[in-house]
Amino acid sequence: MSLVIIGSIALDDIETPFGKVEKIVGGATPFASLAASYFYEKVKVIGIIGGDFPKSELEIWKEHKIDLEGLQIAEDRKNFYWSGKYHNDMNNRDTLETGLNVLEDFDPIYPDSYQDCEYLLLANLSPVTQLLAINRLKNRPKLIVMDTMNFWMDIAMDDLLATIKMVDVLTINDAEARQLSGEYSLVKAANRILAMGPKYLIIKKGEHGALLFHQDQIFSAPALPLAEVFDPTGAGDTFAGGFIGYMAHVGTVNFNNMKNAIIYGSALASFCVEKFGTEKIKNLSESEVAARVQEFVKLSDFKIEN
């Protein structure tokens, strides 16, 4: 049994008010798989890198026991590249350049050993590729979590809807939930999106936390108020990885476990933004993670007698 993560692996140039870095490792998969590795031992990656991707990074993933058999290496081609600049409020960013490169014709191939996939994270990628990744599994996983973004709503809505229909959990942000549903109220948006197929919907609200919707139940998770957000890149991917990693760890899919998974995912994401790229989430101790989770508990705890 394993957790398979499929998504982009990037080299990023990032500028924030705190500084500028070039060609650091980014993309959904590095964040998500590192985050998941804190909760689950059998994380397997499907993705593609170019010849300019630093091999030293792969050693770090291996130290986290991340299985790289499904990693395709195109030595003679360039890696997927993204550059962006954050505004002073850190809530908005401009994409300066995107070079799809190896990602353009990426084919998500499962090594045979990945067919034991029980938990599948479709990190942000083209919905056509995501659907292919579902259909290539011989057995339907116990839990499929899908992340996506407004870009696919703009250019590939029909493909997106076809993929959303197949998954158990969809994670998107509040603006994307409004775009996807055409509803401003997040409650109405959630009802419409749940009618599209997913059993669970997570709406990420950045510094305002996250909402989990399932049937007529709602859970509101807080975000840890932070004095400094150093680099928000990858926070959503880290959240998704921590979320599914925790679900794989507990092994039972239900609303209560998902609430905790959201807290664990949020805790990992709160570390992610403290440094550039994956720097912070590469080197966390178990006790650091546990302490951060307790901060979430304390932050939102109150006692009112029934």
Next chain:
Amino acid sequence: MSLVIIGSIALDDIETPFGKVEKIVGGATPFASLAASYFYEKVKVIGIIGGDFPKSELEIWKEHKIDLEGLQIAEDRKNFYWSGKYHNDMNNRDTLETGLNVLEDFDPIYPDSYQDCEYLLLANLSPVTQLLAINRLKNRPKLIVMDTMNFWMDIAMDDLLATIKMVDVLTINDAEARQLSGEYSLVKAANRILAMGPKYLIIKKGEHGALLFHQDQIFSAPALPLAEVFDPTGAGDTFAGGFIGYMAHVGTVNFNNMKNAIIYGSALASFCVEKFGTEKIKNLSESEVAARVQEFVKLSDFKIEN
């Protein structure tokens, strides 16, 4: 011992995507005092109304056991008037017209019977008037809660700072916290504002809930996700009234009681937005309020072992 509420009493013209109403009762005090009346029996009001204010409304307040001895009635003058129009997202509004009228030279006079004030709510008013209201009390109340808005930051910052220095709890929204502190991060903003004098700071985030800051402690309260927000006018005042009413009810000022007070205030505010003006919060049953509070408990509850 009593809870005194000082603030505006308005006649509002309001337009929302759901409809339009004219000359309905609004202003901070009606919302705050009705909300407080659900938790505490000795709510006393200081304010001023004009001859065009409907006297029938005063009967409703009396039914809620709200003491109106401190209500000034200027029969030959016009009431404070406000008209506004909400945008489709209900998070933004335009003020179309403001007529200060009786409010222009409002003098907050305490009847002798109000000198037993133990809890003082300075609802939104000019900071000069708010400071006067503090200084006219012979004994310093056990708890002074102050609400204010960006308008006073724009035109009367020095007066505002002098008043803020004197209070125990300041309630403002996130944009106002950023404006007042000059800091974007709410954690940094809170630290700066707490250094201005108040022991507690409540940052209201509308549909994203509220944050309570005190020393190095933070509490994050959820907002109830609503399918429909009919009219947001007065939600902040209702929150403040419910908050201080609950504090007066429990009678001990500490962080834990304030956490619960925020939940009770938020519950009342969630009712407020369901109808125009004070319509909904005039007629709540004890069991309705209790059930709504339990919705907040359920909404944010999760269990993680330490």
